[in-house]
Amino acid sequence: MESKDLKQVGLKATIPRLKILKFLEESDVRHMSAEDVYKALLESGEEVGLATVYRVLTQFESAGLVARHHFEGDHSIFELNDSEHHDHILCVKCGRVDEFVDEVIESRQAAIAREKGYSMDDHALYIFGVCSDCQQKK
Amino acid sequence: MESKDLKQVGLKATIPRLKILKFLEESDVRHMSAEDVYKALLESGEEVGLATVYRVLTQFESAGLVARHHFEGDHSIFELNDSEHHDHILCVKCGRVDEFVDEVIESRQAAIAREKGYSMDDHALYIFGVCSDCQQKK
DNA sequence: ACCTAAATGCGAAAGATTCTCATTTCTATA
DNA sequence: TATAGAAATGAGAATCTTTCGCATTTAGGT
Ligand SMILES: [Mn+2]
Ligand SMILES: [Mn+2]
Ligand SMILES: [Zn+2]
Ligand SMILES: [Zn+2]
Numbered sequence: 001m002e003s004k005d006l007k008q009v010g011l012k013a014t015i016p017r018l019k020i021l022k023f024l025e026e027s028d029v030r031h032m033s034a035e036d037v038y039k040a041l042l043e044s045g046e047e048v049g050l051a052t053v054y055r056v057l058t059q060f061e062s063a064g065l066v067a068r069h070h071f072e073g074d075h076s077i078f079e080l081n082d083s084e085h086h087d088h089i090l091c092v093k094c095g096r097v098d099e100f101v102d103e104v105i106e107s108r109q110a111a112i113a114r115e116k117g118y119s120m121d122d123h124a125l126y127i128f129g130v131c132s133d134c135q136q137k138k
Numbered sequence: 139m140e141s142k143d144l145k146q147v148g149l150k151a152t153i154p155r156l157k158i159l160k161f162l163e164e165s166d167v168r169h170m171s172a173e174d175v176y177k178a179l180l181e182s183g184e185e186v187g188l189a190t191v192y193r194v195l196t197q198f199e200s201a202g203l204v205a206r207h208h209f210e211g212d213h214s215i216f217e218l219n220d221s222e223h224h225d226h227i228l229c230v231k232c233g234r235v236d237e238f239v240d241e242v243i244e245s246r247q248a249a250i251a252r253e254k255g256y257s258m259d260d261h262a263l264y265i266f267g268v269c270s271d272c273q274q275k276k
Numbered sequence: 277a278c279c280t281a282a283a284t285g286c287g288a289a290a291g292a293t294t295c296t297c298a299t300t301t302c303t304a305t306a
Numbered sequence: 307t308a309t310a311g312a313a314a315t316g317a318g319a320a321t322c323t324t325t326c327g328c329a330t331t332t333a334g335g336t
Contacts, residue, residue: 012333014283035323049285054324056283070211074293075323089254098254108243109265116227116236117270126262127247132255150302152314172293187316192293194314212323213292277336284331295320302313 009063016048020056024066024080031069031077031088031097071097071126087124091131098131147201154186158194162204162218169207169215169226169235209235209264225262229269236269 006013006021023041024032032040038053057078060066069077071090086099105125113120144151144159161179162170170178176191195216198204207215209228224237243263251258 012282014333016284033323047285051286051325052284068211070208073206073208073211073214076211089251089256091256092259098256100250100254102246102250105243105246108240108246109263112238112240113227113265113267116238117273118227118229118236118265118267119273120265120267121230122266124262124264124266125247127251127256127258128260128262129251129256129258135255135257150313152302154315173291185316189294189317190315279336280334282331282333284329286328286330288326288328290323290325292323293321296318298316300313300315302311304310304312306307306309 004065009065011059011063016052017056017059019046019048020053021060021065024078025082030079031071032079033075033077035075037078070124087126089127089129091134092128093130093134093137096131096133147203149197149201154190155194155197157184157186158191159198159203162216163220168217169209170217171213171215173213175216207264208262225264227265227267229272230266231268231272231275234269234271 006017011017019041020037023037023044023046027040029036034050034054034057037057038048038050041048041053057066057068057076061068061078065081066078067081069079069088071077071088084101086101087105089098089100090096109123110120144155149155157179158175161175161182161184165178167174172188172192172195175195176186176188179186179191195204195206195214199206199216203219204216205219207217207226209215209226222239224239225243227236227238228234247261248258
């Protein structure tokens with residue numbers, strides 16, 4: 001909810017960065033590819049180079065402003081880091097994405113890392129299925 | 139452990155397919171990219187086109203002979219489907235991969251899908267961390 | 277206002293995967 | 307066992323996403 005300032009995270013407040021951040025904050029779609037961001041900006045008349053979109057999103061990720069996901073394996077999906085950590089459940093028919101947090105899973109993951117002798121950095125959990133809407137349509 | 143026959147899964151028993159399957163069965167490395175498989179076959183004197191490796195691995199996946207993973211987001215990793223379902227914990231330093239099964243997590247995932255109104259097809263869970271070996275080295 | 281490092285935009289390049297299509301190989305059937 | 311036809315292969319072109327190189331522009335401290 002609290003929009004962090006670019007300078008706070010050590011990034012110069014350039015026009016492209018401000019446009020991209022503003023777009024992420026105001027978009028009602030939470031999960032977007034770099035291409036999605038690029039096209040959306042173009043359509044709203046904001047000109048930002050595609051390479052810059054990629055660069056800036058990566059910088060935002062490093063700065064903790066956005067999270068990167070690999071929902072399908074091919075391209076990266078970004079989302080503004082404005083809420084708690086959460087995992088995702090995705091509809092394989094329509095692409096819908098829902099978010100969830102499960103403390104049981106979180107703690108089991110930590111336990112597994114411990115059991116295996118790993119220090120845990122991060123994790124990715126994706127559940128794939130068919131959402132209720134798509135189940136009815138078929 | 140039981141090596142299924144190609145014809146059993148509806149695939150013609152061609153030389154390239156037999157070579158790839160045999161390689162997967164005999165390799166001591168369990169998780170490999172298409173490129174890995176291609177190069178390993180080349181080195182052992184078996185000539186199989188790269189495009190064929192990609193095609194065959196995808197066919198094997200459809201047939202249930204192999205599983206495909208997206209460990210890092212970019213390229214696909216394949217493994218022979220000879221054991222129970224399991225998830226993975228990966229070392230971000232050395233690339234080591236360990237496998238685990240956790241019934242608690244499995245059932246929580248099913249519960250979450252139910253709660254969200256999804257019919258669950260599949261899931262992917264990757265834990266990233268630093269393995270015990272790499273922790274000591276640093 | 278000026279200077280310099282940092283950032284941008286463009287197109288080229290990269291890496292992974294798929295596609296095209298001429299040629300080869302299975303396999304069912306005669 | 308010979309043969310026809312469908313299916314599969316191999317080689318390279320094409321595609322897709324992402325990164326790179328570099329000339330030009332910009333932010334921000336002096
Ligand atoms: Mn999310
Ligand atoms: Mn495995
Ligand atoms: Zn759906
Ligand atoms: Zn390690």
